[in-house]
Amino acid sequence: MHDRDAILAELRATLIELFELDAGRITLDARLYEELEIDSIDAIDLMDRLRRQTGRKIASERFRSVRTVSDLVDTIHQLVNET
């Protein structure tokens, strides 16, 4: 999963599975906390999952600046394309 579309697709599937969200709510500009109700504890579960999927650990400082689904896609994109 190296391009943004593939990342978004996989992230959407993960969010649906972890948080039982409706697919329609997961748009690029949906805000994780306010709109998708993903709180700080959920974020840690999400980080654990993403680490298993990508094989890389997202630094928590990095995740703290994430606000929207789009931000998260960007962060994962940077992470998997880092060498």
Add this chain to the structure above:
Amino acid sequence: MLKSNTTMAPPVRTAARPFRDLYYVRLATTGLSFMLFGVGGVLLGVVVVPLLLAVPGSGAARRTRVRRMIRIAFRFFIGFAHHSGAISYSFSGAERLGRPGQLIIANHPSLLDIVLLIAFTPGAGCVVKRAAWRNPAMVIVVIAAGYVPNAPTDLMIERATALLAAGECLIMFPEGTRTVPHRPVHFHRGAASVALRAASVVTPVFIRVEPPSLSKSVPWYRLPVPRAHFALHVGRDIDPAAFRHGPPPIASRAFNEHLAATYAAEAAAN
């Protein structure tokens, strides 16, 4: 002058009360207890614990030593406050505290909750307000004892989980901060999440303070009549394994609700 008839003002007449129940005697023992706690805390933080750290040993051995010293100091303090008549307490089921991988949770009505729990739980670590790491008298103690700061949340969860996974016993207050007595509890999900990640068993402790004392709503010098009684009661063990299925965010919500319901049922029974 006082709004409530359950607190004690300077006496208008000298009633035939036991000496230790007289207002000024109680004011003195209460004040002395606070002073002992303050002075003892500073001594522990600035003298005793640094000395203990100078004794050679592995990291784990040092931590154990520091935790034991804190427990002895808290036990002594509670003994003083109890026997001088500043407070009274009862603690049922304390022998079930301090098992490997045990997460102890408790409601948080007063300042003394953590002191009482640590005093009666061998070897316990605990999750403590991060402010303690900025307090010069406390920072050495909390670091040396290997306590876990409550923020940021991700680090708290990581460290609390590691501590339980290593077979230590951990104390957490899921309400996060002291609460106004007799209100329904609101539990943050952090404790439930930590429990599902690593606890071998979750043991609830129910704390009642009657009349409310050392809570956020009452100044310390307004002495309750009768004296504050701290009743601690260790509840039945909860097996977190029963909740370890499905996606973690859903599971920790379900477990958190179960914990809150356990406390609501206990409150309703009293």
